[in-house]
Amino acid sequence: MPAPRAQEAVTVSVFAQRFSATRRGARLARRLATHRLDPWGLPYGSPASDTVTLVVAELASNAVLHGHVPGRDFELRLTYYRAAGLVRVEVSDTHPGRPEIPEPAGQPSADTDGGRGLLLVEAVADCWGVAGRRGPGKTVWAECAVGVAGGQRPVQP
Numbered sequence: 001m002p003a004p005r006a007q008e009a010v011t012v013s014v015f016a017q018r019f020s021a022t023r024r025g026a027r028l029a030r031r032l033a034t035h036r037l038d039p040w041g042l043p044y045g046s047p048a049s050d051t052v053t054l055v056v057a058e059l060a061s062n063a064v065l066h067g068h069v070p071g072r073d074f075e076l077r078l079t080y081y082r083a084a085g086l087v088r089v090e091v092s093d094t095h096p097g098r099p100e101i102p103e104p105a106g107q108p109s110a111d112t113d114g115g116r117g118l119l120l121v122e123a124v125a126d127c128w129g130v131a132g133r134r135g136p137g138k139t140v141w142a143e144c145a146v147g148v149a150g151g152q153r154p155v156q157p
Contacts, residue, residue: 013040016077019060021068021093026060029076033089040080042087048146051124052078052087055142058117059091062140067093069137085147086126094137098130 015036019025033056034044042048056076063074077090101118121128121142128142 011081011083013080013082014077016075018073018075021064021072021074023064025074026057026064029060029074029091030057033076033078036078037080037087041082042080042146048087048144051144052089052146055089055121055125055144056091058121059089059140059142062099062117063091063093066097066099067095067137069094080146085145086143087146088141088143089125090139090141092133092137092139094135096137098138099140 015033017029017032019029030053034049034053037049037052038044042052056078060074060076067074072094074091074093077088077092079088079090080086081088099118101122118128124144125142126145128140131139131141133139
């Protein structure tokens with residue numbers, strides 16, 4: 001009888017799902033992301049969960065509002081690197097346009113409803129960017145420090 005092997009610790013967790021490119025799809029992406037973070041040790045209402053949820057909400061909203069191609073979905077992928085204390089959020093859509101943060105002169109006025117999503121992502125994520133993907137479109141990604149087991153790293157304000 002062979003000796004039992006020690007089971008390796010899970011150091012990376014991944015959640016991926018496609019959603020309809022509608023407001024409802026964006027809302028569902030945000031809610032499922034929040035629910036997925038909890039079993040990963042990032043409980044609902046914690047600063048880490050709130051930060052990642054905000055990033056998911058903004059990127060999913062942008063995919064629906066600015067990256068929508070009729071008949072095409074968008075995809076959310078969350079990757080939690082436990083050892084590094086990092087969650088990577090990726091939202092992919094099939095629209096070729098690349099998002100950009102407005103220049104200071106082009107910033108939305110105080111009475112405008114939109115135009116602040118990427119400003120929020122830049123403020124709370126450690127870094128973000130845009131990458132190509134297989135097939136049409138792009139992937140907008142952001143990385144958020146959420147703490148390391150045994151010693152918490154602060155979440156960026």
